[in-house]
Amino acid sequence: MNKFIPNLATIDEPLRQLTQKGVTFLWTDRHTDAFEKIKDAMSRAGKLGYYDVNDRTIVLADASPVGLGAILAQIDEKSETRIVSYASKSLTDTEARYCQTEKEALSLVWAVERFQVYLIGRPFDLVTDCKALHFLFAPRSRPCARIERWVLRIQAFEYNVIHIAGEKNAADALSRLATLESRPFDTSEEMIIREVASSAAGAVALTWAEIRNAYEEDEELKEVIELIEADRAQELPMSYRLISNELCLVDGVLMRIDRVVIPSKLRNAVLRLAHDGHPGSNMMKSFMRTNVWWPKIDRNVEDFVKDCRGCNLVSAPQSPEPLVRREMPNGPWQDVAVDFLGPLPEGQHLLVVVDYYSRYVEIREMTSTSAAATIQELSAIFALFGLPLSLKADNGPQFNRDCEEFNSFCQENGIKLINTVPYWPQHNGEVERQNRSILKRLRIAQQLGKEGKMELTKYLLTYHSTKHPTTGKSPSELMFGRRIRTKLPHVPQFRMDDEEVRDKDREQKEKGKEYTDAKRKARISEISVGDCVLMKRMKKTNKLDSEFLNEEFVVTRKVGMDCTIKSKLSGKEFRRSVAHLKQLESKEDDKKEGNEGTSTSKAECQTEKPSLPRATKSSSSDLAGEPTRKRVCREPRRFQDFVPH
Incomplete structure (x- = not known):
């Protein structure tokens, strides 16, 4: 009690x-x-x-x-x-x-x-x-x-x-x-039965009597049963005519060999029964194929699983988006990226600045990451290389749009501040990749008992004088127009033409995109403005937390992979990458399609096996969502200043 x-x-x-x-x-x-x-x-x-x-x-x-x-x-x-x-x-x-x-x-x-x-x-x-x-x-x-x-x-x-x-x-x-009074409770037998039945709907096994009674309310199946009893299979609806040799009546129940044909009224209840324990669509289809059947059963199962709230919250995110490669800037030190690496063991941070054109890296050690300290270090770097046109940074407190001091600094110097999508470091991938390389050298220095700052200086000298795999030229060549001197002997060379560097950069980026998109099975997201989505939970407190927040959002803006979403409950807006969103099925579209399809393809009726796409040579480009670009071959400009004989 x-x-x-x-x-x-x-x-x-x-x-x-x-x-x-x-x-x-x-x-x-x-x-x-x-x-x-x-x-x-x-x-x-x-x-x-x-x-x-x-x-x-x-x-x-x-x-x-x-x-x-x-x-x-x-x-x-x-x-x-x-x-x-x-x-x-x-x-x-x-x-x-x-x-x-x-x-x-x-x-x-x-x-x-x-x-x-x-x-x-x-x-x-x-x-x-x-x-x-x-x-x-x-x-x-x-x-x-x-x-x-x-x-x-x-x-x-x-x-x-x-x-x-x-x-x-x-x-x-x-x-x-x-x-706190409870609302009046209707004690009539009819009300009690209705409450118990509605609360337990889908949780109680179906009986043969319920199936037979449901046939009486299904006009399509009543017609099918009458035609089968009259041996007029050629007049059956197409979805049943293709399997007419497998249909039979057993004790008033329509069977497809050893599977029960479920009337439309009970199909949702059968789907709920089969989804007990929340199996995936493949497991659920395999389980149902051994017991029941109706037209378009596979499609109904997939729609049911997609509409399951619990499955949506905990299932893995959707397929990743294809890689987006940016074109090279017109020259060095026009577009730069900045980020902080740290904290290091002694509490300091490293300010890392990368040039998108040459991949040249500048590093400054800082004891404070405040906006004032960051502006001071960036001003010193800009005094050496000049003011860039744009500066890309994450949404840290010293860089975001709420920091008036840093925004004023950028406006005064004519620098366009670009903030990355929250929780999406790939948006600032160039500097994030450099952070990984820098961190690796610092760890090696610590393990070998060497001074980290000196080892980092040696690494930068080697990096700046080594050909970059994407551009085919060293960062120093593209930044200063010459090779910097190292401990190794070298022969001075003339500067390579910029057009050849761009061709090399474009070719390597396309190769990397094609390979990565195919390996990750990337596909372009179908999310658009106005869609209802779930947002990924960025911070989990325990192992049982769902992958996505149990709250619905509406997409209000979408530019590439950058989305702005608005909560249906609180009205609060968030900026997220499309990779952190999961599209919810539209219930209005589901009603239009219905769960009671009356037609199906011959292959589905006969085999009911999910079709798998055949692998082809062009599958990587198909997955990438766009045709593969071909390299444009041009004659270098240095051969165009004279006519060969």
């Missing part, structure tokens, strides 16, 4: 004392009073409602000196409140010695964990009559160690702590339940 009686742990505390070890069994008026209260509460126990995923959920919790109490309730669209479940727990000897604030905090944590099957993955309100908890459970609070550990236990839940007065808290005591 625990879930039907609120605050049971407090009411039966005198009776539980008699069961403790070493306590003399002595029945007094106090125990009689507690016993009578329990009997009275059992006789007046109200009806509990059914949990509805679409209604607002609230959890009310309270603590007494001897126990904890909690109520799980919901508020429907008519603003009517219904009780889903009660819960109570007696305090241990240690817990009973907690101060009252800690007891109240414990009641919240215990209530959330007690009802976690209803709360996980869904927002809810956590109601308490202890005002201190409203601040202790806030994101920026600094509670004591014990309460902080309790807060960490419920970090996986999406809750909002709400304070109400004690006399309005339904979990406070049995005598105060009048402020």
